[in-house]
Amino acid sequence: MPNTKQLEDFVSQVRRDIVRQVHGVSSGHPGGSLGCAEFFVALYQEVMKRKEGFDMDGKDEDLFFLSNGHISPVFYSVLARSGYFPVEELKTFRKIDSRLQGHPTTHEGLPGIRIASGSLGQGMSVALGAAQAKTLNGDDNLVYSLHGDGELQEGQNWEAILYAAGNKIDNLISTIDLNGQQIDGSTDDVLNMGSVRAKFEAFGWDVLDIEKGNDIEAIVAGLNEAKSRTGKGKPVCILLHTIMGHGVDFMMDGHAWHGKAPNDEQLEKALAQNPETLGDY
Amino acid sequence: MKKFTNSGNIDTRSGFGAGMDELGETHENVVALCADLTGSLKLNDFAKNHPERFFQTGIAEANMIGMAAGMTIGGKVPYATSFANFATGRVYDQIRQSVAYSNKNVKICASHAGLTLGEDGATHQILEDLGLMKMLPGMTVINPCDFNQTKAATKAIADHEGPVYLRFGRPSVPNFTEADGKFEIGKALHLVEGSDVTILATGHLVWHALEAAEELEEKGISAEVINIHTIKPLDDEAILNSIKKTRCVVTCEEHNYLGGLGESVSGLLAKNDPVYQEFVATNDTFGESGTPAQLMEKYGLNTKSIVKAVNKVLAKK
Numbered sequence: 001m002p003n004t005k006q007l008e009d010f011v012s013q014v015r016r017d018i019v020r021q022v023h024g025v026s027s028g029h030p031g032g033s034l035g036c037a038e039f040f041v042a043l044y045q046e047v048m049k050r051k052e053g054f055d056m057d058g059k060d061e062d063l064f065f066l067s068n069g070h071i072s073p074v075f076y077s078v079l080a081r082s083g084y085f086p087v088e089e090l091k092t093f094r095k096i097d098s099r100l101q102g103h104p105t106t107h108e109g110l111p112g113i114r115i116a117s118g119s120l121g122q123g124m125s126v127a128l129g130a131a132q133a134k135t136l137n138g139d140d141n142l143v144y145s146l147h148g149d150g151e152l153q154e155g156q157n158w159e160a161i162l163y164a165a166g167n168k169i170d171n172l173i174s175t176i177d178l179n180g181q182q183i184d185g186s187t188d189d190v191l192n193m194g195s196v197r198a199k200f201e202a203f204g205w206d207v208l209d210i211e212k213g214n215d216i217e218a219i220v221a222g223l224n225e226a227k228s229r230t231g232k233g234k235p236v237c238i239l240l241h242t243i244m245g246h247g248v249d250f251m252m253d254g255h256a257w258h259g260k261a262p263n264d265e266q267l268e269k270a271l272a273q274n275p276e277t278l279g280d281y
Numbered sequence: 282m283k284k285f286t287n288s289g290n291i292d293t294r295s296g297f298g299a300g301m302d303e304l305g306e307t308h309e310n311v312v313a314l315c316a317d318l319t320g321s322l323k324l325n326d327f328a329k330n331h332p333e334r335f336f337q338t339g340i341a342e343a344n345m346i347g348m349a350a351g352m353t354i355g356g357k358v359p360y361a362t363s364f365a366n367f368a369t370g371r372v373y374d375q376i377r378q379s380v381a382y383s384n385k386n387v388k389i390c391a392s393h394a395g396l397t398l399g400e401d402g403a404t405h406q407i408l409e410d411l412g413l414m415k416m417l418p419g420m421t422v423i424n425p426c427d428f429n430q431t432k433a434a435t436k437a438i439a440d441h442e443g444p445v446y447l448r449f450g451r452p453s454v455p456n457f458t459e460a461d462g463k464f465e466i467g468k469a470l471h472l473v474e475g476s477d478v479t480i481l482a483t484g485h486l487v488w489h490a491l492e493a494a495e496e497l498e499e500k501g502i503s504a505e506v507i508n509i510h511t512i513k514p515l516d517d518e519a520i521l522n523s524i525k526k527t528r529c530v531v532t533c534e535e536h537n538y539l540g541g542l543g544e545s546v547s548g549l550l551a552k553n554d555p556v557y558q559e560f561v562a563t564n565d566t567f568g569e570s571g572t573p574a575q576l577m578e579k580y581g582l583n584t585k586s587i588v589k590a591v592n593k594v595l596a597k598k
Binding site: 056058063105132 | 334336341346347355357375379383385
């Protein structure tokens with residue numbers, strides 16, 4: 001198991017990969033990607049049970065589904081650096097003939113991806129299906145999913161949230177990235193959702209908060225706590241309190257960097273704040 | 282001409298239910314999902330005999346399609362079922378992203394397609410579903426004609442890797458194809474040999490096409506009738522070979538002429554061998570309440586309409 005310093009170094013490299021990918025093609029979504037860097041690293045480097053290599057069925061290992069597919073830069077970086085495909089391939093992000101499409105997809109056969117996402121609100125249903133297939137297969141490993149908070153405005157989520165509790169799906173841990181931001185502004189301004197915790201609890205989920213959603217130790221502890229709550233007749237929800245753009249000072253505080261690429265000067269500033277640790281692609 | 286015998290009127294959705302009952306015994310990876318329409322889809326026996334493989338999703342079709350996509354991860358073969366309107370139009374984006382683009386082995390099985398669900402009216406009578414589904418890359422689209430063929434198709438798609446849309450209906454209609462016949466996806470069936478006109482029919486209209494061919498024969502017109510049970514992939518060869526002989530075509534379907542079988546045939550012929558074509562289909566319209574027979578008469582989807590269309594196309598030939 002890597003220690004905290006190693007995980008933090010990993011995060012630093014992932015942040016570099018994120019801003020470099022987005023800068024390289026002058027498009028993409030750095031804000032949410034940066035905010036979830038620690039979560040992805042904790043999940044793939046510490047918490048999830050993973051087999052060597054990749055097969056679509058993922059039997060006898062934990063599975064992860066990204067519902068808010070626009071944060072593909074962080075997903076691609078962590079998948080590549082966890083051994084699913086060559087790190088060099090990050091330079092093809094969003095370019096013609098690439099397996100690294102703007103939003104993640106199985107269509108070009110990129111290892112590590114099990115479903116296309118991008119059109120929002122569909123990932124929890126898919127994760128639920130995979131969780132139930134695991135139960136049918138007698139496979140006691142877990143299914144994880146990640147969703148944006150703004151994404152909860154899509155109605156399909158609430159169909160899934162209702163179904164999961166009603167059918168006692170307890171091998172699923174769904175994490176909500178509570179950064180409070182979406183394209184048009186803060187989630188409170190665009191469509192105030194009130195208490196996300198109260199809503200999940202009212203639907204019958206077991207909810208826990210990770211208040212320090214950009215602190216690797218807090219995330220690992222929170223994910224382990226969530227794991228301990230599985231198998232008890234309720235789906236588990238983590239409310240991950242993150243800061244959009246975390247780790248690059250000028251991208252933090254607001255929604256400005258949801259879907260905007262840095263220019264050359266901004267890239268240099270961002271990279272200066274995040275030392276190269278594992279080697280740039 | 283070759284005669285077909287109706288072994289008794291029965292609904293095509295019961296053919297689906299019968300196929301599912303057999304798959305329950307023969308294919309342990311087949312699972313069924315249904316959005317509060319278990320009885321209407323004839324899944325009661327499957328649900329009773331295989332409760333662990335039956336998933337009642339409630340009235341939540343979007344979640345049903347997503348879950349079906351997820352269940353393929355782990356090797357299940359999900360049959361996601363509802364009325365045709367709610368299994369396609371309502372969940373188009375879920376099918377597009379989570380099933381078709383993700384190339385998941387989901388079987389979308391839809392009953393109550395077209396006008397013949399009758400009295401419920403236009404909110405439930407989808408006439409656009411074939412078009413919606415055939416436009417999705419990688420989607421196989423099947424519209425069988427009777428109980429026996431629906432049962433056979435239901436079983437056949439379990440062994441086909443990839444997303445499928447299977448469309449069937451509510452009314453009792455003649456059952457005339459071979460019991461326990463083999464179903465080959467994409468292979469059109471020549472029912473009647475003829476030389477003056479080609480009638481390409483799908484779904485409930487196939488029986489009407491056979492009746493029309495009999496009427497036409499009495500008037501000395503030799504009609505070739507082909508059952509196009511698979512809209513996509515279309516059996517190009519069978520169609521082009523027939524057209525080579527007859528030099529005109531009538532397409533028949535319980536669907537809008539925009540986006541349906543007729544349009545697929547037009548595209549094929551325009552590229553390869555243009556001939557005159559008439560469309561027995563709805564004409565860019567919604568349906569309404571009525572009995573199935575009244576609706577098929579009013580919207581021009583019966584034997585009489587086919588005979589009329591044949592005469593029209595022959596006059597142009």
